[in-house]
Amino acid sequence: MNNSELLNIAKDFGSPLYVYDAEKIESQYKRLTNAFNNVKHLKINYAVKALSNISILKFFNALGSGIDTVSIQEVQLGLAAGFLAEQIIFTPNGVSLDEIEEAAELGVQINIDNLSILEQFGTKHPNVPVCIRINPHVMAGGNSNISVGHIDSKFGISIHQIPHLLRIVENTNMTINGIHMHTGSDILDIEVFLYASEILFDTAKQFKNLDFIDFGSGFKVPYKLGDIETNIEELGKKLSARFNAFCKEYGKELTLAFEPGKFLVSESGCFLTKVNVVKQTTSTVFAQVDSGFNHLIRPMLYGSHHDIVNISNPSGRERFYTVVGYICETDTFGNNRRINEINEGDTLCFKNAGAYCFSMASNYNSRYRPAEVLWYNKTAHLIRKRETFNDILQNQIAIDFSLKKEKC
Ligand SMILES: *Cc1c(COP(=O)(O)O)cnc(C)c1O
DSSP, X not given: OOHHHHHHHHHHHOSSEEXXXXXXXXXHHHHXXXXXXXXXXXXXXXXXXXXXXXHHHHHHHHHTOEEEESSHHHHHHHHHTTOOGGGEEEOXXXXXXXXXXXXXXXXXXXXXXXXXXXXXXXXXXXXXXXXXXXXXXXXXXXXXXXXXSSTTOSSSEEXXXXXXXXXXXXXXXXXXXXXXXXXXXXXXXXXXXXXXXXXXXXXXXXOSXXXXXXXXXXXXXXXXXXXXXXXXXXXXXXXXXXXXXXHHHHTSOOEEEEOOSHHHHGGGEEEEEEEEEEEEOSSOEEEEESOOTTTXXXXXXXXXXXXXXXXXXXXXXXXXXXXXXXXXXXXXXXXXXXXXXXXXXXXXXXXSOSSSSGGGXXXXXXXXXXXXXXXXXXXXXXXXXXXXXXXXXXXXOOOOHXXXXXXX
């Protein structure tokens, strides 16, 4: 999508607007599958929570992907998008036994991440094979907020609890058909990932009925110039060789699974906003856009960087701006950014807006959530209508207090 295509889309569908490039999603998917083409059985399960629009899910289905889900609603969404139950893995954290049973009933692959639920589930349903989520206690990223494999994490069953786990499996007579880890959101160092994988292989040896090993995700994509990106090709080469050797040792051709979200969709997305006001204070020039953390919360929640480009004036003189929203809270998207001169009415494009952007949007300040467009075959397809006032009022129940008054 070039600037003029994006400007036309913004003109046709209004602002603020999320736009996703199907071609980019496809090329990332192919990059990943190509990197592991030496593995006989490879399964990519797209992590729905990154971007959960049904048309995006249908596109992944068409590419041959499965999906990774974290709630029963995501499971239902996947089924509604046309995935078969066996193409869905359910990897929740801290949900009720009821919810896990509901998913199992639908026939999706269950992944259990604590011993309490494992024991209860195994006792009641010894014939339903389950995958177990292991915490290898390896810190994969630099930011402890998003590294979930280390010792204090709430995710997964500690490798130190494997003896207890094996006892549960033996006592309940349940079958463990998969073993899983998801070490965090930022794989900066392939060696750290491979180290965690060794722990997983070591654990896997203790289970005799495995069908697959799921290495989770955490693949990093660049958000700004100079960012480190996971070298998928190198990881593919090294992990594939190690995986194939493990299968030989294990005596079975297992499936190698991944469940990336960010890697597959982050770079496909642009968030288009319109500049309402350019406000010069004594020390700063603010560009205020028709959005806020109700639509894109990552910069405020995680301190994430999203490049911001003025697509209305791409060759304008560069100046420094602090880009903020219109929410009655501090909602700074970017501090002191060098951007081509901004005029009121210009359209700004936030890059890397595919993953964890729309899916985290809310109605805060009683604003509508943005519309979504998929750019596919050089055509813009509306895949989510902009909300209307009805959406704000829907499900609210207005009490009529005048009746109460009359009684008194
Ligand atoms: C969120 C999540 C993912 C996707 O992580 P990315 O960093 O977006 O690739 C994969 N697996 C599980 C279990 C998750 O919760």
